[in-house]
Amino acid sequence: MTPRFLRALLPLAVALTASASFALDEGDRAPDFQARSVVGDAEVVLHEMRGKVVLVDFWASWCAPCNAAMPQLEKLSKEFPSDQFVVLGVNVDKKLADARRALEKRPVTYPNASDPTGMLPKRFGLQTMPTSYLIDQDGVVRLVHRGFRNGDIDELREQVQKLLDKKKGRP
Amino acid sequence: MKPLHVALLLGLSALASACQHVDPWERNLLARPDMAWETDEIAATQEQHTYFSKEAAMPGGGVGGGGCGCN
Numbered sequence: 001m002t003p004r005f006l007r008a009l010l011p012l013a014v015a016l017t018a019s020a021s022f023a024l025d026e027g028d029r030a031p032d033f034q035a036r037s038v039v040g041d042a043e044v045v046l047h048e049m050r051g052k053v054v055l056v057d058f059w060a061s062w063c064a065p066c067n068a069a070m071p072q073l074e075k076l077s078k079e080f081p082s083d084q085f086v087v088l089g090v091n092v093d094k095k096l097a098d099a100r101r102a103l104e105k106r107p108v109t110y111p112n113a114s115d116p117t118g119m120l121p122k123r124f125g126l127q128t129m130p131t132s133y134l135i136d137q138d139g140v141v142r143l144v145h146r147g148f149r150n151g152d153i154d155e156l157r158e159q160v161q162k163l164l165d166k167k168k169g170r171p
Numbered sequence: 172m173k174p175l176h177v178a179l180l181l182g183l184s185a186l187a188s189a190c191q192h193v194d195p196w197e198r199n200l201l202a203r204p205d206m207a208w209e210t211d212e213i214a215a216t217q218e219q220h221t222y223f224s225k226e227a228a229m230p231g232g233g234v235g236g237g238g239c240g241c242n
Contacts, residue, residue: 062202092196121196129195 023125026144030056030135031123035113038091038099044113046088047139053085053163054135055156058126060092061102066130069148073132074108076157085160086110090120092129132156136163 034045059066077087089112091099134143209215
């Protein structure tokens with residue numbers, strides 16, 4: 001192939017790969033957001049949780065592993081003091097009623113934001129469902145956890161503990 | 172054919188594709204049970220068993236994941 005031919009193909013290659021390139025990664029600053037709560041009319045604001053370790057969990061009512069993760073995330077959220085660690089669910093169902101029904105089946109006490117437009121998954125560069133982002137006290141993503149399998153909660157617990165210990169200056 | 176024409180042709184072919192990218196958070200319809208390749212798992216397993224017994228080969232049935240994008 002001639003260099004000229006390759007040059008002609010370059011814009012095409014860029015156009016085909018551009019949409020799949022962005023994904024929030026460890027070390028990146030988490031994008032701030034404000035969204036309506038799934039339950040009630042309150043607003044869920046990420047930056048109000050600054051100073052705590054936050055686990056942002058993207059979920060949907062139709063996603064089986066998300067549903068499997070939620071009771072375990074609920075348990076995890078209660079294992080640490082609420083002024084140090086919080087789980088924040090982000091529901092991506094198109095219909096709020098679906099999200100509410102899912103929460104009635106599997107009630108959780110942690111806050112859940114509703115994003116029927118898919119704006120937040122785009123901003124986070126979500127690549128799979130479910131995905132959890134562990135954000136440290138300064139708003140930096142420290143762990144991107146894709147999918148959910150049995151035993152994954154142990155890894156999350158360990159990472160949360162590590163971030164809390166780091167802040168307290170423990171080794 | 173000039174290289175630019177070839178590139179243009181390839182570009183147009185890509186645009187004419189019927190494949191549509193579905194983002195992971197938009198797979199609600201794909202995750203429905205009636206969207207599965209096989210809705211009856213037991214019947215599908217029986218059929219696969221018959222197939223590999225007769226053909227001495229495993230069929231490539233099924234897909235990676237149930238549409239939730241987690242696999």
